[in-house]
């Protein structure tokens with residue numbers, strides 16, 4: 330399993346396949362709706378598993394200082410190129426590191442973001458307590474977007490196609506998948522297990538699903554056929570008991586040690 334190699338390869342097509350497609354833009358804007366509110370009083374945030382920098386650039390554009398951490402030099406190279414082009418590199422500090430080994434030691438920050446499945450590459454999230462303890466200001470928020478362990482649309486489509494192994498794939502823990510041909514181990518965390526791993530200093534404020542019955546990026550070809558499910562998708566994604574039944578779900582936590 331080599332995260333760095335997998336995401337280095339993935340970095341060349343990530344924006345074209347995820348961030349830059351219409352559905353990708355829509356789901357990211359839903360995360361931003363929550364994250365903008367969560368970081369409305371923030372000045373310096375950590376972006377863990379920053380990828381090609383869509384979020385780092387978004388928040389730097391709003392005047393926040395962002396420390397972006399990612400294990401993949403390829404992803405970081407894309408981030409720096411995009412930040413330079415946008416004239417925002419002064420506001421983004423880049424660190425190539427495994428996020429669970431990264432410890433900020435020389436500054437305080439007032440927000441943490443980890444978007445679109447970066448935390449699914451790490452089994453144990455208790456290290457987030459060690460990241461928060463020395464540097465996260467009390468009252469600050471942590472915004473985590475994780476892949477859900479049950480995505481109803483994907484489940485139904487794979488069952489209808491007679492592919493039960495794929496339909497039940499997310500329910501096995503952990504799951505080995507290939508990212509651009511490189512095997513990577515993925516951990517599908519439940520909201521309860523995230524809460525347990527974060528510990529008592531983090532208090533859940535909200536959770537929202539991103540795509541339960543509507544297609545996620547990569548499923549554009551069926552979008553027109555399932556558009557009528559949009560109102561039900563919205564209900565499932567917004568209701569707390571069902572919000573994690575989605576391709577990804579965002580959770581917002583407040584740090585109150």
Ligand SMILES: C[S@@+](CC[C@H](N)C(=O)[O-])C[C@H]1O[C@@H](n2cnc3c(N)ncnc32)[C@H](O)[C@@H]1O
Pocket residue numbers: 332336348377378379380381382383384398399400401404426427428429443444445446447450451
């Ligand atoms: C699916 S991408 C998401 C990127 C970005 N957060 C976004 O919203 O577009 C996952 C990212 O997490 C990074 N990543 C995965 N495991 C990591 C780890 N243990 N430490 C640091 N970065 C990691 C990958 O290199 C990749 O850039």
